[in-house]
Amino acid sequence: MGKSDRSSIYRSAGFMVLCLGAAFGGILLREQQSIQEPVFGLDRLVASTGTQPIPEDDYFTELAEILKTHYVDPIGDEMKFATGGVRGMIESLGDLHSLYYDKNEFRLLISSLQGKYEGIGADLAFLYPTKGSNDESDAIPRVTVLSVVPGGPAAKAGMKPGDWIDSVDGHWVINSQFINKAREIQQKVQSKELPQTALDDIRRELKQRADNAITPVRAWKRLMAGVAERVEIGVFRGENRMEFDVGKALSERPKLPDAIRPVFLPGGEKQLAAAIAGKASLRFDLRGMSTGDYRVMADCLNVLGYKGNLGSIVRQNGRASIPIVAKGSGQKRQVVMVVDGSTRGVAEVFALAAKKGGAKIEGASANRAVATQLDMLPDGSGYTLNIGTYSAGGSK
């Protein structure tokens, strides 16, 4: 065997090793990258008769996969599964302070929390007819005017805080007023105070209304959105029913001169810090303010310099209260909070906690200091979650 032969064998062998190496290198690299790729399969879906619970994650992934493979139309964006799921969970709580807002509704909410309104220019809340506890799930909430933007469309038309919405553009907004009336008549017919025809009449009217009804949430959206069209609103003010013809427009809530309007949305604590820099005496205007994010509100208390116990958020069913412990600088400032009956929710918690820290309160708030957390979802929709109610006492 010649020298050149041997070297050519070596060279060929080396070449082949290189070739194999290159190919395997490719396979290996791909293998490594693929480890993080989640692999969905239908093998976990085998239907059997067992009753063991399925964890929510598995369920979500499996159901998403099933819908993608079987549903009659292509799915498109899968994020809607997640946000739809959040909507379902929030709505199942049946709580008036825990609400899901779709993309457009959430935009309207955020903008109204910053004092800018579309629609009729009013703060509307879902309230139960009778004052009482947090949980009255058997009653139907009313869409109630908390406050109107001064100079806004609702104010110009003559609507007032406390009015509650009975109809929008001829659609009955489902409420218990008429249902109770029907019940009363039914009782009177049973006790022969009224003839049977009275019951027939009221039943017919109830059916007519029900056929043409919209939900309180739809009514909220119809009144809060839009800047051009007119809307006919039927409201109850006490026992009187009134009709208003309101032209929707943009409106902005004016604030008291030199007063600060905090915004309890992400970044709100930084805005506040900038607004109070170098000031020893502060005046807050919290009228017409309600919901927002509790965590931002707590940061705002820190920014104001409060330190120590400022009360607690009380919860139910033996759930531990959340103490409000401020971690501010301890710097003393003169703080005045201007409130009225439209100050509620997180804004009211802010006022009451600050009061415990030494702030002065001007006016009387709604005594509905429900703390909520507010979260935005990737598609622009969002939700509020009721985490408890403020109490000036310490935590249990």
Add this chain to the structure above:
Amino acid sequence: MKGLLRVAGVLLLLCGLFVFGYSWRDLQRKKLPSAETFSAIFGIKPAKPKVAPVRVFRDAFNHIKRDFYKNVDETKLKYAGLQGMMGSLGDPHTMFMEPRIAREFKLETKAQFAGIGARLGPDPLGARVGIVFEDSPAMKAGLKASDLIVAVDGKSVAGTDTDSIVLKIRGPEGTRVTLDVVREGEPNPLKITIRRAKIVTPTVMSKMLSGGIGYIQIAVFSEPTADQFEAAWNKLDSQGMNGLVIDLRNNPGGLLESVRDILSNFLENKPVVTLKMRDGDEERTVTLVGRKRNYSYPIVVLVNEESASASEIMAGVLKDYKMATLVGEHTYGKASVQNVIPFRDGSSAKITIARYYLPSGTDIGRKLDEDGLFVSGGIKVDIEEKLQDTPAPVLGEPNSDNQLARAIKVIEQKTGRKVALGEAQFSQLGADTWPIA
């Protein structure tokens, strides 16, 4: 120069082999690797959404579980989330069914189980017997309507809710159950032992109205419905019939095979419905051969807004082929077909897998405005007649049910015979909807 070329050639070959190795995974699945796959070699990550949907769902689930002001039932919360997830498709017929609902749904479409064959209603002392089915084990053992069941297998059932009593009485086929029964006129409770057998829920009710007008009410289209329908028609035919009213009001639908079999009584080898699947595939359902009936009397079908799905197929097909006159109000407008996929915890997902079209090709899909109010959809009736709600009508009684009276009038006009409306019959209120044991 030659050496340079050779080196370049070798490098190119090595590169080629590397790419081959890298794409091996895709080639095994008989597809070419995508551009994103290659950009990964160079560390370029594809633009993915920042958070995965499953993460968004899980975070909200944990947030609610942990932070809501009171305790929540985790299972309920999970099921509500899954319901909302399916609701995001905006299709009212695509829905999540938790285990209890899934079980009931399965029972409803099967319409058979093992029991004694009687409907039971509530009573403070136990369960009141409403209806005893023809030829059922209960009838053979001597159980009678309005008997009061006070004990099951020696155990008192006073104060127990009817559904639980029904479940105690049902059991495996062939086994026995002993009931303590209080009957009016009997001084002591009777002990009745009944051997359980397969019970087929009656889904069809029929009777002969005065003037030889037959009346068949179909409550739902389940597995035994076609047989029950044919038996009812035979019975009416044997009594001499001048016209037939088929009542599909409040019938929510059911199985496609069931309505196809029923329509085979009217039409032979004719397309009744075309399914359009998601991938564009079409599937035609054609009526069977050899079941067509001969009859020469007019047929009227009663429908209302609660007639949906299989009911609409039946009414729509008979209308399209001009085999019946439709009386009442427009139907619901459900133009889609669902499949049920079970999960291992007993829940299931009902998913719209196809849309269907009637022989005339019309789309009957229900359209709502953004407030959720009805705009259009469903099958239009030939003769509109709204149900008068005062005084409260008894459906199926011609002198109380104005829609049925109108149907009879249509038959009168077609046959030229006048029909006198009969006396109102008394039926025990609600007993026909009581649960079956």
